Each structure stands twice: as C-alpha cells, then as structure tokens.
Amino acid sequence: MVKKFLDVKPSRKIERKSEDAVIAVVKSVKTAVLEQSKNKRIISVLIASCILVAAASSYFFIPPKTKIDIWPRKNNTEEMTTLTVGQAKKAGNFIQGEVLEAEKEVSQNFTAHGKKLKATKARGIMRVYNNYSTVAQTLVATTRFISNEGKLFRTKERVVIPGGYYEGGKLAAGFIDIEVIADQSGEDYNIDPSTFSIPGFVGTSKYTAFYGKSSNPMTGGEKKEVFYATQEDLDNAKNTLTKIARSESDLALRDLISSGNYVLVQEAISIKADDFKASAELNQELDNFSAQAKSKSGAIVFKEQQLAEFSRNYITQKLPAGEKLIEDSVKTDYSLEATHPEKNELALRLAMSAQSHTAPEAMAIKEMVKNKNIGEIESILKGFSQIEKAKVEFWPFWVKLSPSDLRSIEVVLHLDRLD
DSSP, X not given: OOOOOOOOHHHHHHHHHHHHHHHHHHHHHHHHHHHHHHHHHHHHHHHHHHHHHHHHHHHHXXXXXXXXXXXXXXXXXXXXXXXXXXXXXXXXSEEEOEEEEEEEEXXXXXXXXXXXXXXXXXXXXXXXXXXXXXXXXXXXXXXXXXXXXXXXXXXXXXXEEOOXXXXXXXXXXXXXXXXXXXXXXXXXXXXXXXXXXXXXXXXXXXXHHEEEEOSSOOBOOEEEEEEEOOHHHHHHHHHHHHHHHHHHHHHHHHHHXXXXXXXXXXXXXXXXEEEEEESOOXXXXXXXXXXXXXXXXXXXXXXXXXXXXXXXXXXHHHSOTTOEEEEEEEEEEEEEEEEEGGGTEEEEEEEEEEEEEOOOOHHHHHHHHXXXXXXXXXXXXXXXXXXXXXXXXXXXXXXXXXXXXXXXXXXXXXXXXXX
C-alpha cells in the first residue's frame, strides 16, 4: 500500500498574508474617514467664521440706505380755449402750422351714347357745256341734272354757262365747272364719272346742246346711324374723373401728412383747384372720347408735440401757486372752429384736462426724515394732507435709523397710480 502526504504549510502562509492585507485596507479606510471628518469640521468652522466676519464688516462698513415711496394726492384741472394754427406768427394762443399740397391728374376713355341717323348727299364737280350758241345761258339754282344711271343732281346756286365761239367755221362749245349735289342722300349717289342731261330742256333743241360731264366720282353720300357725345356723356366724364382726381390728391396729401408725422383736422382739407378737359365737343360725332381731370388738395397741418406743449404750458399757467403739473396726465381734445384758407389759418377749439399735486419736494422730505426711525418717518409723512400713501424701507435689515447723509436717502414720487 502506498501512502501519500500533503504539505499544508504553504496554505497557512497564504491565508495569513490575505488576512494582513484586509486588515491593512480597513485601517487605511478608517484613517481616511477620520481625516475627512476632521477636514469637514475645519471647513465648516472656516465658513462660519467668514460669515461672521462678513456680517461684522457689513455692519460697520456698508452704509445704510432709506427708500421712501410717495403717492401724492392728485387734483384734477380742466380748461377750454381757442387756438390759432397758421404760418404767420400771431399774438395770443398760437402754434406754427404748415400748408401741404398734393396734385393728381387722371385720364380715361369714355363711350359716346348719343345716336342719330346720319344722312348726307353725294356731291362733286361737273363741267357744263354750251354747244347751243354763242349766247350765254343762265341756269337757276337747283337746276336738275340727270346722270346716265338716272341719278338726279342739282346745282347749288345760279349758274351762267358761257356761250360758244366759232373756230374754223365750226362752233366750239363754251363751258364752266360747277358743283352739284345729289337730290337724295345715301351711298347710291356716290356714282362714277358720268354724263348728265338737263331734264328742263326736254322737248327743245337745247336738250342735246346743253349737257354736263364729271371727271371724278361723286362722293359723300351716306345714310347710317352714328354716335355722338351728349351733354350727359360730358357731364358724366367730368364727374367721374373729378371724383377720382380728388380722391387721389386727397390720398397723396394724407401720405405727405403721415410721412411727416403731422396732425390733420379732417374738415381743414380743401380742394385748391379742379381742371377738366375732354377731347370731344357737345354733339361731336364719334364712338368714344378721352378726358382728363386734375385736382389739387391742400390742408393746414401741425405737429402733435406742438399742441401737447401748448396744452402743458397753458394749464401750468392756470395752476395755483405751488401746484405741480403731472405732465403725462395732460389730455387734449380739439375740434375745428373755423377755417381761413385765404390766410392759411384755422382755429381750433381745445378741451384740456390734467392732474396736478402739491407734494413736498424730495430734498425737503430728506431733511425732515434724516436720523429718524421708521415710526417717526411714517408719522412725519402722515402729517402731509398732500400725500395719499407712503411706504418706508431701511436697508440693510438691521438698520434702525435713516442715515444722516442725504445722498443715502431716496425719495420716489409715484405719479401714475396707487400700488
């Protein structure tokens, strides 16, 4: 039988070393924890010391301050007056104004609505021959001539046809050029060159000896419905364009006023000039016509700040002695009383309102409250009937008296509303 022996000594050494390592780690952690706790206590002490030092320093080195908020009792004031706005400086209630002008021209085509039947007679020139004798022949006005086509024309006036003359034993016809007019209106009489006879000589030897010839067509004869410009057409064109021109000049004027930050009194706008022209005359034959209208608008304007400044000054002069105006409370309503275009002036009726107060001056209050506690200060402020409400604050919190240095006392006057 074979026996085996196991050496366990090395295992005991390893276990001992492990235990020593664990103990060493535990000691190290414990030491670190103790050290950290010690450091925290030191830090806490340092922080507390700094706070105490800072508090002490604040007490001795930070100057105390006092703030006093005051809401004064307000008095209402109302005033009414008349104000002149113009270019030329005047005594009394006056502010400087400016005259602005804007001109616009517009044009448009219009249809003519008048209708009528146009009937005209053809007319032209013919040469009338006297191949009858050497004696002149007189034709009365409206003597008839008939063309080869059977169209009747008449002379406009009395005509004398010169007599002929003999040449080489043969009679040469005398002649004269005259104007003739168709007996009836219409295009049918616009005939080409033709030969004309005189029906008044029918049955006599003169019938073939007196005749007429035209070298050019007869023209101008027609019969149709045409349009023409009526008085209503012209009036409508004028009214339409004048209205548009006035509107555009008014808008242009308002743009000038707006861009310049001027105040416009609506009723103060005036039409400086109107001009209308049409290409058609009354009863003129045409289908349509053009027309133009020009308008110039003007107004006396002023700046808002000028009116506001006038109102502030006017009310300030009316306040009792010692009364102080609350400038932001001033309100002004105005209306037009009269216009004077020839003077470039207008008169406004003003209704002004404002608030005022008689609260003591800040410096006087500071003098009264220095080196006083809150109770004393509040008692002092309550003694003023002009003060509606007041609030006193000391800083820092441990301060018990207001400072003697007036620069460290702040007085805030609230003129808008009670908080």
